[in-house]
Amino acid sequence: MxxxxxxxxxxxxxxxxxxxxxxxxxxxxxxxxxxxxxxxxxxxxxxLAGRLAPIGVHGALLLIMAGATFSSTGAYRGSVTVPQGLNFRMGDVLNPNGILSRPISDFATEVHVNKFYIDYYENGEVSQFHSDLSLRDKDGKEVLRQTISVNHPLRFGGVTIYQTDWSISALQVHKDGAGPFNLAMATIQGGDKKLFGTFLPLEDDSGSTKPKGISILARDLQSVVLYDQEGKFVGVRRPGSNRPITVDGVNIVVDDAIGSTGLELKMDPGVPVVYAGFGALMLTTIISYFxxxxxxxxxxxxxxxxxxxxxxxxxxxxxxxxxxxxxxxxxxxxxxxxxxxxxxxxxxxxxxxxxxxxxxxxxxxxx
CATH class of the missing domain: 3.30.310 (TATA-Binding Protein)
Incomplete structure (x- = not known):
């Protein structure tokens, strides 16, 4: 001037x-x-940085919007519940999000659930659940093995596998020394906690059309509750304890409770762009206060x-x-x-x- x-x-x-x-x-x-x-x-x-930082703030916002747009049009997502011991192909679970979604070679990878187990608090509530997963290529060769849990996903190539849910798929029992029998467990609706149930049929010589059998309920993999055919409580057994229990004259041994893992798969090429945008936004916002x-x-x-x-x-x-x-x-x-x-x-x-x-x-x- x-x-x-x-x-x-x-x-x-x-x-x-x-x-x-x-x-x-x-x-x-x-x-x-x-x-x-x-x-x-x-x-x-x-x-001078304080004068230029607002420009960087707006640039970071544009970067976030670009990444979000890329995610909404170019990502793949899918979820699956898999019993322990079974497997699936990534490509069979992942579904395209939009017109920019393009499959990759990793979609042919097979995911095998080696083991599913749960950690509990001292009061018996579920603390954390884990899935031991193996990734196999198209020739069946294991390329990666990792145990995942909530907030600790598995990343392979461009695909991320998250631990999101769990359930009980089957109950393995012996009846009067015969078996083992695998009883499929179903989710029972109602209440704010998980509840699973199954039915062990018994022979009925009376000719009645009414099903005769033993009802078994479980909230987790630690124990099961047995009821007779009249619906009366009989007892509780821990899977794998080898302790028999007699229900309506039938000796039952609960061998194992087989869990199922709930997995969510995602391939999102826009995530690095969004993360970079938020990182730049935080940095430039701080600098703009100078x-x-x-x-x-x-x-x-x-x-x-x-x-x-x-x-x-x-x-x-x-x-x-x-x-x-x-x-x-x-x-x-x-x-x-x-x-x-x-x-x-x-x-x-x-x-x-x-x-x-x-x-x-x-x-x-x-x-």
């Missing part, structure tokens, strides 16, 4: 009657400003007109600028020099101050 009136219209402005613009520039550099001096005009700034401060000054004879503004630091900037202005050495007259042994500079000297003199004064002030 080369207009006195324009500088005085700034947020913070002042006029120093006996000062040098070079001294102002040196003090501004000491305060962290980048200073540009051209003849009798000065411009200084600091915190203040961008600017100072203009003009030398008019022995008077320096100074003004400045800041986009964030509305309270701290005036204090900082006033502190700098208070530190500028005052030019005194020749008479004052003779009596006080000071050094003065005439108007012509101000305009002709060389770069070497400027650097010398800078070193003195900074020291």
């Amino acid at each position: 080369k207009s006195r009136s324009a500088i005085l219209k700034l947020d913070v402005a002042d006029s120093l009657p006996r000062a040098r613009i070079q001294d102002l520039g040196i003090l501004l550099m000491g305060a962290g400003y980048e200073v540009f001096l051209s003849n009798s005009a000065l411009y200084g700034f600091k915190g 203040s961008h401060s600017q100072v203009w000054a003009l030398q008019e004879g022995t008077t320096v007109v100074v003004g400045g503004k800041s986009n964030r630091e509305k309270l701290g900037f005036p204090v900082e600028l006033n502190r700098i202005l208070d530190s500028i050495p005052e030019i005194v007259s020749r008479e004052h020099v003779e009596t006080n042994e000071a050094v003065s500079l005439e108007d012509d000297d101000i305009s002709s101050l060389s770069e070497n003199q400027f650097e010398i004064n800078k070193m003195k002030v900074l020291s």
Whole structure:
């Protein structure tokens, strides 16, 4: 700015009657400003990142939107419930999301559930559930084995397998020493907790068409509850305990409860873009809170007109600028020099101050 009136219209402005613009520039550099001096005009700034960061914020938002769009049109998703010991192909579960979805060679990979097990709290509630998975190529060779759990997925190629749910698929029992028999378990609706049930049929010589058998219920893999054909409670047994229980004259041994793992598969090429967008958004948002401060000054004879503004630091900037202005050495007259042994500079000297003199004064002030 080369207009006195324009500088005085700034947020913070002042006029120093006996000062040098070079001294102002040196003090501004000491305060962290980048200073540009051209003849009798000065411009200084600091915190440019705070000025540019809002542009980065908007760029990050656009990146998030682009990633979300890519996810909605180019992803694959699918879910499956698999009993322990069985397997499935990734491509049979994954379904395309949109027109940009393209299959990959990893879709031919086979997933085998080696084992499913549950961790419990001391009160018997389910704490965590795990699936031991093996990935096999088209020739049946195992290429990866990993145990997954909630919040600890398996990643292979571009596909991610999440542990999301569980159930009980079957109950293995012996009846009067015969067996084992695999009884399919079904989910019983109602209530806020999981409940599974099955039915062990018994021979009926009475000719009645009403089913005769033993009902077995379970909430988890730890224990099962048995009821007779009248619906009366008989007892509780832990799978694998080998303890027989007699129900309606039949000796039953519960060998095992076979769990099923609920898996969700996802191939989402837009996730890295979305994550990058959110990372950039957090960083640029923080940087945008840094203040961008600017100072203009003009030398008019022995008077320096100074003004400045800041986009964030509305309270701290005036204090900082006033502190700098208070530190500028005052030019005194020749008479004052003779009596006080000071050094003065005439108007012509101000305009002709060389770069070497400027650097010398800078070193003195900074020291």
